[in-house]
Amino acid sequence: xxxxxxxxxxxxxxxxxxxxxxxxxxxxxxxxxxxxxxxxxxxxxxxxxxxxxxxxxxxxxxxxxxxxxxxxxxxxxxxxxxxxxxxxxxxxxxxxxxxxxxxxxxxxxxxxxxxxxxxxxxxxxxxxxxxxxxxxxxxxxxxxxxxxxxxxxxxxxxxxxxxxxxxxxxxxxxxxxxxxxxxxxxxxxxxxxxxxxxxxxxxxxxxxxxxxxxxxxxxxxxxxxxxxxxxxxxxxxxxxxxxxxxxxxxxxxxxxxxxxxxxxxxxxxxxxxxxxxxxxxxxxxxxxxxxxxxxxxxxxxxxxxxxxxxxxxxxxxxxxxxxxxxxxxxxxxxxx
Amino acid sequence: xxxxxxxxxxxxxxxxxxxxxxxxxxxxxxxxxxxxxxxxxxxxxxxxxxxxxxxxxxxxxxxxxxxxxxxxxxxxxxxxxxxxxxxxxxxxxxxxxxxxxxxxxxxxxxxxxxxxxxxxxxxxxxxxxxxxxxxxxxxxxxxxxxxxxxxxxxxxxxxxxxxxxxxxxxxxxxxxxxxxxxxxxxxxxxxxxxxxxxxxxxxxxxxxxxxxxxxxxxxxxxxxxxxxxxxxxxxxxxxxxxxxxxxxxxxxxxxxxxxxxxxxxxxxxxxxx
Numbered sequence: 001x002x003x004x005x006x007x008x009x010x011x012x013x014x015x016x017x018x019x020x021x022x023x024x025x026x027x028x029x030x031x032x033x034x035x036x037x038x039x040x041x042x043x044x045x046x047x048x049x050x051x052x053x054x055x056x057x058x059x060x061x062x063x064x065x066x067x068x069x070x071x072x073x074x075x076x077x078x079x080x081x082x083x084x085x086x087x088x089x090x091x092x093x094x095x096x097x098x099x100x101x102x103x104x105x106x107x108x109x110x111x112x113x114x115x116x117x118x119x120x121x122x123x124x125x126x127x128x129x130x131x132x133x134x135x136x137x138x139x140x141x142x143x144x145x146x147x148x149x150x151x152x153x154x155x156x157x158x159x160x161x162x163x164x165x166x167x168x169x170x171x172x173x174x175x176x177x178x179x180x181x182x183x184x185x186x187x188x189x190x191x192x193x194x195x196x197x198x199x200x201x202x203x204x205x206x207x208x209x210x211x212x213x214x215x216x217x218x219x220x221x222x223x224x225x226x227x228x229x230x231x232x233x234x235x236x237x238x239x240x241x242x243x244x245x246x247x248x249x250x251x252x253x254x255x256x257x258x259x260x261x262x263x264x265x266x267x268x269x270x271x272x273x274x275x276x277x278x279x280x281x282x283x284x285x286x287x288x289x290x291x292x293x294x295x296x297x298x299x300x301x302x303x304x305x306x307x308x309x310x311x312x313x314x315x316x317x318x319x320x321x322x323x324x325x326x327x328x329x330x331x332x333x334x335x336x
Numbered sequence: 337x338x339x340x341x342x343x344x345x346x347x348x349x350x351x352x353x354x355x356x357x358x359x360x361x362x363x364x365x366x367x368x369x370x371x372x373x374x375x376x377x378x379x380x381x382x383x384x385x386x387x388x389x390x391x392x393x394x395x396x397x398x399x400x401x402x403x404x405x406x407x408x409x410x411x412x413x414x415x416x417x418x419x420x421x422x423x424x425x426x427x428x429x430x431x432x433x434x435x436x437x438x439x440x441x442x443x444x445x446x447x448x449x450x451x452x453x454x455x456x457x458x459x460x461x462x463x464x465x466x467x468x469x470x471x472x473x474x475x476x477x478x479x480x481x482x483x484x485x486x487x488x489x490x491x492x493x494x495x496x497x498x499x500x501x502x503x504x505x506x507x508x509x510x511x512x513x514x515x516x517x518x519x520x521x522x523x524x525x526x527x528x529x530x531x532x533x534x535x536x537x538x539x540x541x542x543x544x545x546x547x548x549x550x551x552x553x554x555x556x557x558x559x560x561x562x563x564x565x566x567x568x569x570x571x572x573x574x575x576x577x578x579x580x581x582x583x584x585x586x587x588x589x590x591x592x593x594x595x596x597x598x599x600x601x602x603x604x605x606x607x608x609x
Contacts, residue, residue: 012502017501075469075478075479075481076478079473099501100481100482100499100500100501101500101501103465103466103481104469104479104481104482106466107432107465107466107467107468107469107470107473108469108470108472108473108479110432110433110466110470111433111436111469111470111473111474112473114433114569115433115569116431116433116568116569116570117432117433117466117570118570119432119462119463119464119465119466120463120464129571129573131571141573142570146461146462146463146575147347147349147461148349148350148460148461148463149349150349150577151575151576151577152575152576153572153574153575153576154572154573154574154575154576155570155571155572155573156570156571156573157569157570157571158571159569160569198478198509198510198513199478199480199507199508199509199510199513200507200508200509201505201506201507202495202506202507202508203505203506204500204503204504204505204506205503205504205505205506206502206503207502207503207504209502218607218608242608242609243609250350251350254350266463267463274607275602275607275608295607296602296605296607298598300590309585312585313585313586314585314586314587314588314598315585315586315587315588316587316588316589316590316594316595316598317587317590318590319590322590323590323595326590326591326592326595327595327599330592330595330596330599331599334596334599334600334603
């Protein structure tokens with residue numbers, strides 16, 4: 001039997017995170033290419049709720065640690081559970097969402113298994129690798145931006161398997177679930193020792209998401225060129241008019257013009273709206289990887305040579321301080 | 337209390353000067369300035385805050401080329417008690433796993449009785465956030481990642497807040513443990529003039545007045561084949577510099593007429609209501 005593909009299913013007891021479903025979708029493609037099985041690792045205390053959905057996303061075997069001790073994510077208990085599941089599933093590839101949870105858990109597991117791990121992948125492919133006159137077939141190409149997004153690196157892990165990667169939310173296309181599919185469940189039990197209980201969660205504060213960049217049809221985004229918080233409040237006004245969400249580049253967030261939940265890019269949210277307005281955004285690669293798949297990109301910048309114009313569909317060379325009020329005024333005058 | 341802070345010297349990927357862009361639109365990496373990794377400064381600041389409140393000895397360790405002594409001197413200027421540079425050609429090409437082996441070895445060698453290891457969440461060259469948790473695993477201690485605030489230390493436990501995917505979590509952890517810190521955690525203090533005067537001549541040179549210890553693999557007891565390219569499970573298959581591809585582009589003038597035409601087009605295409 002060929003070694004499996006295992007996906008870590010992130011859930012909060014009520015729902016499965018989108019990124020996990022995106023990874024299952026990609027897992028289906030990899031499973032066909034590698035002619036193997038797709039496995040899911042789910043840890044929590046309400047897992048049975050999700051089995052139907054996991055089958056619908058093409059999972060052949062679910063490995064489930066379903067126990068009150070695992071209601072909340074904690075590094076050491078989850079690491080122990082995953083290590084046990086990995087032993088049973090025997091995967092060649094393990095994928096995690098590049099969320100705070102995935103980026104906390106995956107390196108701990110990688111260190112324990114002494115295997116490789118690539119962070120924040122934006123693409124995964126299968127291919128061969130030649131090194132020192134040796135060839136490895138059907139390795140996982142783990143593709144990610146580095147150096148602030150100025151380079152794109154393809155990483156492979158030829159020998160010390162499993163091949164593990166965390167993958168950015170929003171980059172993999174989600175398939176349509178097929179609820180006629182069926183698979184099986186393997187219950188896995190894990191006993192925790194005192195050593196694994198040295199961290200206690202005292203209190204959780206859930207912040208309601210006020211920004212929904214992923215679901216937005218139109219995004220109005222600002223960069224360092226916005227120059228001030230004041231211009232951002234004008235942008236919120238414009239966004240409200242045209243029913244858009246407000247985004248921002250990392251530079252704008254770093255300058256303190258706007259909070260981090262608005263950030264679009266490699267270290268923010270990856271978005272694909274129908275229309276993306278880029279106000280005063282120079283177009284660093286870190287930002288571009290987060291928005292370049294938008295339908296229509298409208299860039300407004302005072303610098304005619306700004307790199308953002310190289311990926312924009314519509315170009316306006318102009319000063320934000322005059323353009324933003326002008327756009328608000330014109331839109332209003334059009335009787336909108 | 338003994339605190340170890342891990343710091344890295346990184347290329348300043350956020351501020352790419354114009355002369356760093358080559359004619360083909362790719363980046364000349366050598367042209368970037370070497371700086372103190374921003375979130376490692378937050379890690380150092382947290383250690384110094386703990387030192388101010390509870391009395392602690394702060395040891396700063398960095399792995400890198402000899403030039404990384406600059407950020408160690410900077411650490412001394414800000415209030416660190418001890419600094420150590422781990423530098424060895426055999427470390428070149430280490431991935432995150434190999435790096436964690438070397439740094440865990442360095443911590444065991446330099447400060448085996450540590451109470452807290454503090455690192456920045458991630459470095460701006462790789463942005464992986466993997467080395468901290470991998471070191472914690474190697475040292476067999478718990479980790480608290482994405483720490484945004486330290487409330488107190490009491491009865492051998494630390495109380496901190498950490499950022500989760502949907503909010504904030506307050507946690508209590510038994511020492512010893514490892515923390516990774518985000519830039520929201522604090523505002524790093526500046527160099528102190530007193531320490532600047534005191535450590536101005538600190539160097540890695542043999543004859544330096546104040547010697548910054550520089551250790552190789554032999555000293556920290558790590559086998560050569562566990563680090564560097566050989567000890568790294570991941571290999572870089574290839575690197576592409578990002579070159580921007582031109583799309584078709586439509587110009588609108590930056591005046592009332594242009595903006596009106598733009599909206600008219602967007603409405604016609606049902607892109608904007």
